[in-house]
Amino acid sequence: MSEYGIFLYIPGKKYLGGFIFFLIFILKSVCYLVMGIQKRTDREKFSRLRQTLLHLASEIKGLVEPLFSDRPVIKGTVYELKRKCGKPGCKCSRGDLHRSMVVSASEGGKTRLQVIPDGFLVEVQGKVRRYQELRRVRARLGEIHRKMLKVMDQMEGMRREELSSSGKKRSGGG
Numbered sequence: 001m002s003e004y005g006i007f008l009y010i011p012g013k014k015y016l017g018g019f020i021f022f023l024i025f026i027l028k029s030v031c032y033l034v035m036g037i038q039k040r041t042d043r044e045k046f047s048r049l050r051q052t053l054l055h056l057a058s059e060i061k062g063l064v065e066p067l068f069s070d071r072p073v074i075k076g077t078v079y080e081l082k083r084k085c086g087k088p089g090c091k092c093s094r095g096d097l098h099r100s101m102v103v104s105a106s107e108g109g110k111t112r113l114q115v116i117p118d119g120f121l122v123e124v125q126g127k128v129r130r131y132q133e134l135r136r137v138r139a140r141l142g143e144i145h146r147k148m149l150k151v152m153d154q155m156e157g158m159r160r161e162e163l164s165s166s167g168k169k170r171s172g173g174g
Protein backbone atom coordinates (compact mmCIF):
# COMPACT_ATOMS: atom_id res chain seq x y z
CA MET A 1 0.00 0.00 0.00
CA SER A 2 2.74 2.41 1.02
CA GLU A 3 4.75 1.37 -1.99
CA TYR A 4 1.78 2.13 -4.18
CA GLY A 5 1.36 5.47 -2.40
CA ILE A 6 4.98 6.45 -3.02
CA PHE A 7 4.63 5.35 -6.60
CA LEU A 8 1.70 7.70 -7.07
CA TYR A 9 3.17 10.49 -4.97
CA ILE A 10 6.44 10.88 -6.83
CA PRO A 11 5.06 11.27 -10.33
CA GLY A 12 2.38 13.57 -8.93
CA LYS A 13 4.94 15.91 -7.43
CA LYS A 14 6.98 15.76 -10.58
CA TYR A 15 3.93 16.79 -12.55
CA LEU A 16 3.15 19.67 -10.14
CA GLY A 17 6.74 20.86 -10.25
CA GLY A 18 6.62 20.79 -14.00
CA PHE A 19 3.40 22.75 -14.01
CA ILE A 20 4.80 25.44 -11.69
CA PHE A 21 7.93 25.62 -13.84
CA PHE A 22 5.73 26.00 -16.91
CA LEU A 23 3.63 28.69 -15.21
CA ILE A 24 6.72 30.67 -14.19
CA PHE A 25 8.08 30.26 -17.71
CA ILE A 26 4.84 31.67 -19.18
CA LEU A 27 4.74 34.56 -16.69
CA LYS A 28 8.39 35.38 -17.36
CA SER A 29 7.78 35.24 -21.10
CA VAL A 30 4.80 37.60 -20.82
CA CYS A 31 6.87 39.97 -18.67
CA TYR A 32 9.79 39.99 -21.10
CA LEU A 33 7.40 40.42 -24.02
CA VAL A 34 5.65 43.39 -22.40
CA MET A 35 8.99 44.91 -21.35
CA GLY A 36 10.34 44.28 -24.82
CA ILE A 37 7.36 45.99 -26.47
CA GLN A 38 7.68 48.88 -24.03
CA LYS A 39 11.39 49.21 -24.77
CA ARG A 40 10.78 49.05 -28.50
CA THR A 41 8.02 51.68 -28.45
CA ASP A 42 10.27 53.90 -26.32
CA ARG A 43 13.10 53.45 -28.82
CA GLU A 44 10.74 54.21 -31.71
CA LYS A 45 9.39 57.29 -29.96
CA PHE A 46 12.91 58.50 -29.18
CA SER A 47 13.91 57.90 -32.78
CA ARG A 48 10.93 59.92 -34.01
CA LEU A 49 11.84 62.78 -31.66
CA ARG A 50 15.42 62.66 -32.93
CA GLN A 51 14.14 62.85 -36.53
CA THR A 52 11.90 65.81 -35.66
CA LEU A 53 14.86 67.60 -34.10
CA LEU A 54 16.96 66.92 -37.18
CA HIS A 55 14.24 68.22 -39.54
CA LEU A 56 13.79 71.40 -37.52
CA ALA A 57 17.56 71.99 -37.42
CA SER A 58 17.84 71.57 -41.20
CA GLU A 59 14.89 73.91 -41.71
CA ILE A 60 16.74 76.58 -39.71
CA LYS A 61 19.70 76.19 -42.04
CA GLY A 62 17.45 76.95 -45.02
CA LEU A 63 15.70 79.80 -43.26
CA VAL A 64 18.75 81.87 -42.30
CA GLU A 65 19.80 82.39 -45.92
CA PRO A 66 17.67 85.55 -46.45
CA LEU A 67 19.15 86.97 -43.26
CA PHE A 68 22.64 87.12 -44.79
CA SER A 69 21.54 89.74 -47.34
CA ASP A 70 22.28 93.42 -46.67
CA ARG A 71 19.89 94.71 -49.34
CA PRO A 72 17.56 97.44 -48.01
CA VAL A 73 14.04 96.66 -46.87
CA ILE A 74 10.95 98.79 -46.31
CA LYS A 75 8.40 98.13 -43.63
CA GLY A 76 5.37 99.34 -45.53
CA THR A 77 2.63 98.70 -48.07
CA VAL A 78 2.57 99.62 -51.73
CA TYR A 79 -0.72 100.66 -53.26
CA GLU A 80 -2.32 103.02 -55.79
CA LEU A 81 -3.61 106.27 -54.38
CA LYS A 82 -6.51 108.03 -56.14
CA ARG A 83 -7.16 111.64 -55.17
CA LYS A 84 -8.51 115.05 -56.12
CA CYS A 85 -6.05 117.92 -56.24
CA GLY A 86 -8.68 120.56 -55.56
CA LYS A 87 -7.82 122.85 -58.50
CA PRO A 88 -10.96 124.14 -60.16
CA GLY A 89 -11.45 122.96 -63.72
CA CYS A 90 -9.01 119.99 -63.30
CA LYS A 91 -9.96 116.64 -64.78
CA CYS A 92 -10.22 115.22 -61.26
CA SER A 93 -13.19 117.49 -60.51
CA ARG A 94 -15.02 115.62 -63.30
CA GLY A 95 -14.30 112.24 -61.67
CA ASP A 96 -11.01 111.42 -63.44
CA LEU A 97 -8.92 111.15 -60.29
CA HIS A 98 -5.15 111.54 -60.11
CA ARG A 99 -3.47 108.21 -59.68
CA SER A 100 -0.10 107.59 -58.13
CA MET A 101 1.69 104.66 -56.59
CA VAL A 102 2.62 105.22 -52.98
CA VAL A 103 4.28 103.36 -50.17
CA SER A 104 2.81 103.79 -46.72
CA ALA A 105 4.38 102.88 -43.42
CA SER A 106 3.26 103.40 -39.87
CA GLU A 107 5.95 104.46 -37.45
CA GLY A 108 5.28 105.29 -33.84
CA GLY A 109 1.54 105.47 -34.43
CA LYS A 110 1.93 107.84 -37.40
CA THR A 111 1.29 106.75 -40.98
CA ARG A 112 3.80 108.10 -43.44
CA LEU A 113 3.01 108.20 -47.13
CA GLN A 114 5.59 108.52 -49.87
CA VAL A 115 4.89 108.78 -53.59
CA ILE A 116 6.94 106.31 -55.61
CA PRO A 117 8.64 108.11 -58.51
CA ASP A 118 8.14 106.69 -62.03
CA GLY A 119 10.43 103.75 -62.69
CA PHE A 120 11.00 102.96 -59.03
CA LEU A 121 7.95 100.81 -58.41
CA VAL A 122 9.69 97.45 -58.91
CA GLU A 123 12.55 98.47 -56.64
CA VAL A 124 10.23 99.62 -53.84
CA GLN A 125 8.08 96.51 -54.22
CA GLY A 126 11.24 94.42 -53.85
CA LYS A 127 12.19 96.20 -50.64
CA VAL A 128 8.71 95.70 -49.22
CA ARG A 129 8.71 92.03 -50.21
CA ARG A 130 12.11 91.47 -48.60
CA TYR A 131 10.86 93.02 -45.37
CA GLN A 132 7.83 90.72 -45.36
CA GLU A 133 10.15 87.75 -45.99
CA LEU A 134 12.29 88.79 -43.02
CA ARG A 135 9.22 88.91 -40.79
CA ARG A 136 8.03 85.53 -42.06
CA VAL A 137 11.44 83.98 -41.35
CA ARG A 138 11.48 85.55 -37.91
CA ALA A 139 8.05 84.17 -37.04
CA ARG A 140 8.98 80.70 -38.30
CA LEU A 141 12.25 80.72 -36.35
CA GLY A 142 10.26 81.49 -33.21
CA GLU A 143 7.93 78.59 -33.95
CA ILE A 144 10.84 76.20 -34.59
CA HIS A 145 12.55 77.36 -31.42
CA ARG A 146 9.47 76.56 -29.33
CA LYS A 147 9.03 73.18 -31.04
CA MET A 148 12.69 72.26 -30.54
CA LEU A 149 12.51 73.06 -26.84
CA LYS A 150 9.40 70.89 -26.52
CA VAL A 151 11.08 67.96 -28.30
CA MET A 152 14.25 68.47 -26.30
CA ASP A 153 12.30 68.34 -23.03
CA GLN A 154 10.55 65.13 -24.12
CA MET A 155 13.90 63.53 -24.98
CA GLU A 156 15.38 64.67 -21.69
CA GLY A 157 12.43 63.16 -19.84
CA MET A 158 12.93 59.82 -21.57
CA ARG A 159 16.65 59.78 -20.79
CA ARG A 160 16.45 60.89 -17.20
CA GLU A 161 17.18 58.37 -14.51
CA GLU A 162 15.77 59.02 -11.07
CA LEU A 163 17.98 58.33 -8.07
CA SER A 164 16.65 55.33 -6.15
CA SER A 165 15.31 56.21 -2.73
CA SER A 166 16.39 52.84 -1.19
CA GLY A 167 19.99 54.00 -0.69
CA LYS A 168 18.76 57.16 0.93
CA LYS A 169 16.52 55.21 3.33
CA ARG A 170 19.33 52.79 4.21
CA SER A 171 21.76 55.57 5.03
CA GLY A 172 19.07 57.38 6.95
CA GLY A 173 18.07 54.31 8.96
CA GLY A 174 21.61 53.20 9.76
Ligand SMILES: [Zn+2]
Residues within 6 Å of the ligand: 084, 085, 086, 087, 090, 091, 092, 093, 098
Ligand atom coordinates in the same frame (compact mmCIF):
# COMPACT_ATOMS: atom_id res chain seq x y z
ZN1 LIG B 1 -6.77 117.44 -60.22
